[in-house]
Amino acid sequence: MTEEKRTIVRVIGVRKTFTMGSQTLEALKGVDLEIYAGEYVSIMGPSGSGKSTLFNMIGGLDKPTEGKVFIDEVDISQLDAYELAWLRNRKIGYIFQTFNLIPVMTALENVTLPMTFAGMNGDDAQEKGIELLKLVGLGKRFQHKPLELSGGQQQRVAVARSLANDPAIILADEPTGNLDLSTGEEIIELLQKLSSERGVTIISATHDYKMLNVSDRVVWVRDGMVDRVERREELNITIGGIGEKLTGRKQEPGGA
């Protein structure tokens, strides 16, 4: 690892406590994490371990009870509403398990909406939207509404939308969670392609072992804490060929 690494996401001592009536639940119990620009990081852990909560903290969608999150060395708790909207619009692209497309808009309108917010003019946005939909393999179906598309296709639209304003970071929360095996694999392949061809930092919460294959690093989360962080090389040693067996694909040698 001679390459110089730039930290793009820094999580310091983040705790999150949910209060429901008289009960409190500590979903994150002090998480420290550093993610470098251009990395593909998977956050792995069983259901309920706090992956989504961490995802929301990093994405500026929710506020930590304690601790700080830095994006590009900027403490996001210090941002005002306008700057936060700007961060969500330009800096980060979100992909959700349930796709979360806007049902009353066509695929193309879904993809161009963030561009509209960014002040891009209509024609440019259309052109770029079509280009992005082609990139994710949906070149012909851009006039369809989400409900007229299959789950895999909807997630492709969501991937295209996440790329709308060329974000530096793509955050994905269980992007394959609602997809069948082969469709899920296609989405993973797509994310890997974005990571390697466009240099986008990808942070994906998942419990899908197929993700291991494409990750530069894996952050194992257990019970609201980071259990361990492994690089891909180490991964091969500890869990052998699990990923390979599941996807039937060979791993490329070396890493980032």
Next chain:
Amino acid sequence: MSRSGAVLDRPEGGPGRLITLPFSKSLEISFKSLRVRFFRSMITVSSLVLAVSFLAFVLVNLDIAAGLLEHGGRDAVRALSQAGYDVDLAGGAVAMSAKERWIVILSLLVCTVGIVNAQLMSVTERFPEIGVMKCLGALDSMILKLFLLEAGMQGLAGAFMGAVLGALFSFLVGAVRFGSGVLAEVPVGSVLESVGLAVLGGCALSLVGVLYPAWLAARMEPIKAIRSEH
């Protein structure tokens, strides 16, 4: 190996630190949203149509009565008094009876409550969608703007329909009560004025009715909205 390089090369901040939603685009989004949810919008608008048509009916009735009074003399006064109008002979004016005034006010109140209720339901239905918009960078003010525009358009369409309906019905009733001759004596200017007033009132009601639901939607945290889908 060029990975981190590509990110570093990206010009920070891009073409400008801008978050906008131009008026024409808001209008387009609101309009499409109404069209897609046509039946939902109709339900929201229905109570407005009824209330505005009642308001227009009452106002145009007065206009017809005024026309009758101007042309009809003594006979007209008797006919109008019989029909339940307060006739001020000296001033040559006709006014709503107190009871009628109360019914109009009440109907408008009920209508506002109905709109708030219908809009609350429709906004709640759309929480996930609003949350997504916020995740994509929408500001609170944009959400507010979209809802106000939708309500404005709904108000305009509903109030216009209601006002025309009410006026037509008023003509019909006038013709039946006083003979079709009254229609010739109707002061067109003041009828138009009444219809316009009813349309304006209807728009205002629609906007007032959406304020609270829209405010709720606008200041909602995106994460709540995303989660409410599960």
